[in-house]
Amino acid sequence: MTKTVNQKAWLLVLPVFGIVAFSALLPLMTVVNYSVQDSFGNNQFFWNGIGWFQELLDPSSQLGERFFDALWRNLLFSAIILLIEVPLGISVALSMPRQGWTVAFCLVVMALPLLIPWNVVGTIWQVFGRGDIGLLGYAINRLGIDYNYTASPLAAWTTIVVMDVWHWTSLVALLCYAGLKSIPDAYYQAARIDGASPWAVFRTIQLPKMRRVLLIAVLLRFMDSFMIYTEPFVLTGGGPGNATTFLSIDLVKLALGQFDLGKAAAMSLVYNLIILATCWVFYTIMANVDAEHRPAGAAQDGAAETGAAAPSRTRVEADRRAT
Amino acid sequence: MARITLDHLAHSYAPEPRGPADYAVKEIDHVWEQGGAYALLGPSGCGKTTLLNIISGLVIPTHGRILFDDRDVTALPTEARNIAQVFQFPVVYDTMTVAENLAFPLKNRRVPRDVIAARTKEIAGLLGLERAVGRKARNLTADAKQKISLGRGLVRSDVAAILFDEPLTVIDPHLKWQLRSTLKELHRRLNVTMIYVTHDQTEALTFADKVVVMHDGAVVQMGTPEELFERPAHTFVGHFIGSPGMNVVPAEVEGATARIDGHAIHLRQSYPKLPERQRVEIGVRPEFAHLRPKGAGIPVQVRRIDDLGRGRIARVELAGRPLCASVAEGAVGIEGGEAALAFDLGQVHVYVDGCLVAGVPLAGPAP
Numbered sequence: 001m002t003k004t005v006n007q008k009a010w011l012l013v014l015p016v017f018g019i020v021a022f023s024a025l026l027p028l029m030t031v032v033n034y035s036v037q038d039s040f041g042n043n044q045f046f047w048n049g050i051g052w053f054q055e056l057l058d059p060s061s062q063l064g065e066r067f068f069d070a071l072w073r074n075l076l077f078s079a080i081i082l083l084i085e086v087p088l089g090i091s092v093a094l095s096m097p098r099q100g101w102t103v104a105f106c107l108v109v110m111a112l113p114l115l116i117p118w119n120v121v122g123t124i125w126q127v128f129g130r131g132d133i134g135l136l137g138y139a140i141n142r143l144g145i146d147y148n149y150t151a152s153p154l155a156a157w158t159t160i161v162v163m164d165v166w167h168w169t170s171l172v173a174l175l176c177y178a179g180l181k182s183i184p185d186a187y188y189q190a191a192r193i194d195g196a197s198p199w200a201v202f203r204t205i206q207l208p209k210m211r212r213v214l215l216i217a218v219l220l221r222f223m224d225s226f227m228i229y230t231e232p233f234v235l236t237g238g239g240p241g242n243a244t245t246f247l248s249i250d251l252v253k254l255a256l257g258q259f260d261l262g263k264a265a266a267m268s269l270v271y272n273l274i275i276l277a278t279c280w281v282f283y284t285i286m287a288n289v290d291a292e293h294r295p296a297g298a299a300q301d302g303a304a305e306t307g308a309a310a311p312s313r314t315r316v317e318a319d320r321r322a323t
Numbered sequence: 324m325a326r327i328t329l330d331h332l333a334h335s336y337a338p339e340p341r342g343p344a345d346y347a348v349k350e351i352d353h354v355w356e357q358g359g360a361y362a363l364l365g366p367s368g369c370g371k372t373t374l375l376n377i378i379s380g381l382v383i384p385t386h387g388r389i390l391f392d393d394r395d396v397t398a399l400p401t402e403a404r405n406i407a408q409v410f411q412f413p414v415v416y417d418t419m420t421v422a423e424n425l426a427f428p429l430k431n432r433r434v435p436r437d438v439i440a441a442r443t444k445e446i447a448g449l450l451g452l453e454r455a456v457g458r459k460a461r462n463l464t465a466d467a468k469q470k471i472s473l474g475r476g477l478v479r480s481d482v483a484a485i486l487f488d489e490p491l492t493v494i495d496p497h498l499k500w501q502l503r504s505t506l507k508e509l510h511r512r513l514n515v516t517m518i519y520v521t522h523d524q525t526e527a528l529t530f531a532d533k534v535v536v537m538h539d540g541a542v543v544q545m546g547t548p549e550e551l552f553e554r555p556a557h558t559f560v561g562h563f564i565g566s567p568g569m570n571v572v573p574a575e576v577e578g579a580t581a582r583i584d585g586h587a588i589h590l591r592q593s594y595p596k597l598p599e600r601q602r603v604e605i606g607v608r609p610e611f612a613h614l615r616p617k618g619a620g621i622p623v624q625v626r627r628i629d630d631l632g633r634g635r636i637a638r639v640e641l642a643g644r645p646l647c648a649s650v651a652e653g654a655v656g657i658e659g660g661e662a663a664l665a666f667d668l669g670q671v672h673v674y675v676d677g678c679l680v681a682g683v684p685l686a687g688p689a690p
Binding site: 186195197200 | 381402406408412414417418432472475476
């Protein structure tokens with residue numbers, strides 16, 4: 001059988017090309033365009049080649065120093081967030097009830113912080129942490145500890161970390177809980193018969209079975225914390241000084257505060273590439289984990305379903321804020 | 324190694340059981356002898372898994388006691404009972420190798436390292452897993468995983484009994500036979516009590532020395548496969564065991580004469596005092612009911628004849644009731660669907676309200 005060539009089919013695909021070009025390609029190309037030019041306003045542009053990129057990636061230049069400071073700050077923040085939220089999320093999931101009406105109650109309570117808009121979270125904590133009218137700030141100061149997130153970098157960091165933990169730990173916990181629920185009872189019974197301690201049950205059954213959902217949780221939390229903007233912007237505005245100026249805050253300062261469009265465009269492209277690269281690494285790891293499992297042919301393995309759904313989900317979540 | 328005694332055991336999942344209908348396992352008095360191969364056979368939901376979980380300690384019974392030899396273990400948790408269990412779905416620890424899986428129960432019990440190594444090697448050899456010891460357990464096939472589950476029970480030298488909860492459910496049919504013969508072989512060599520739960524009569528009858536048939540939470544018969552086949556103690560056992568199951572027909576029994584639909588059968592035993600106003604039935608297996616030409620027995624209508632490979636089974640109708648009968652080799656000579664049934668009289672049993680009634684041997688030679 002020979003396939004007939006039908007060029008008219010291109011017409012049917014054309015609208016998709018049009019929409020994608022308009023929604024993704026053109027805005028992106030604008031940024032690329034800015035990143036290789038300099039502008040002094042009046043819509044006058046001068047060719048600058050890779051000059052902005054060279055300056056950005058050179059730590060000895062003013063722009064480079066500023067960029068790398070924000071980058072390390074941001075990486076440190078993501079690391080702290082992951083180190084707290086992942087173990088905390090796992091332990092919350094482990095201590096959640098497995099049946100009865102309390103399950104629904106716990107799930108609703110856990111989901112509540114996830115439903116609050118980012119800037120509202122920032123506002124809540126801004127008020128909550130104030131020394132004069134905020135319950136938290138007032139209480140800490142009354143305990144004799146000097147706490148003022150607008151003056152002390154340590155206090156500002158602590159507040160942002162606690163706020164993020166409060167906001168997002170439930171996401172990790174809910175994902176882990178789903179992973180735990182998919183473990184058949186027979187595993188726990190077999191472990192009891194084998195005389196396994198609770199720690200051994202966690203190490204040999206629960207953690208391995210949660211591995212895939214944990215990967216997703218880590219990916220989501222890394223991405224979100226690496227791109228964090230609204231909450232610290234509302235809470236501290238990047239201060240005191242530059243103490244909480246994360247990459248996205250710095251980018252906005254550069255682009256909208258100083259109107260350095262060329263530098264800002266170069267920075268957003270590098271920023272985007274870092275995120276894409278991380279996404280790709282995670283995606284590869286997850287694909288490998290799945291591939292390792294496939295020869296087992298264990299269709300009865302309840303966790304397999306969660307794993308299969310994983311890649312598409314992460315892509316969607318990552319794209320949501322990367323572009 | 325132990326004898327397991329179930330002493331007036333009963334279990335209900337309802338917090339306050341009222342009537343017998345609330346009980347998942349009705350009162351059972353039973354002894355599992357050390358070294359026996361037992362099968363617990365029954366349809367889904369008859370309480371066999373509950374009974375198994377009571378023995379393994381995953382469920383604490385509502386009433387009664389469980390004794391291992393003379394030790395009361397009713398309240399003891401699973402890990403203190405020296406029980407091993409193989410589940411319906413293979414349970415292996417994903418991150419460990421086969422050898423680590425086998426060593427896991429010993430490691431948890433703080434057995435010295437060299438003993439663990441020796442024991443693991445021995446059991447891997449017994450199960451034919453020597454080649455796989457270094458491999459990750461999760462990459463193995465379902466039957467190898469079931470062997471590992473079994474191996475985790477066998478490594479413990481003190482294990483009192485190994486319980487199997489429908490262990491061949493997820494195994495490919497051609498491997499079922501292999502695994503089952505491995506089980507039999509191990510049972511012969513290791514002299515360990517094995518209790519095997521299944522709803523598949525072939526599995527039960529080929530595996531076990533003694534089969535316990537359960538129905539609706541109660542044990543209806545316990546016996547060797549032959550006993551279950553030849554003398555079903557309950558019409559349920561007759562139906563459930565055998566393929567096709569036993570023919571059960573209402574009859575009037577007086578002394579040594581049974582009447583089905585007005586046709587008299589002369590039994591080998593006499594039933595002088597059958598209780599009145601209760602359901603009286605006679606049961607005969609298709610293997611002992613023979614299709615004959617018209618006039619050579621009780622007249623029946625032949626509906627169809629199925630070839631089962633190992634023999635032919637006739638589906639017949641007697642006064643509107645479907646029965647099965649075996650068909651001898653060669654032609655039978657049936658005209659227009661009219662035929663007759665002849666029974667092996669020694670294999671005809673009388674049931675009152677579903678239970679087998681013992682007859683009195685006839686004094687003189689059978690008429």
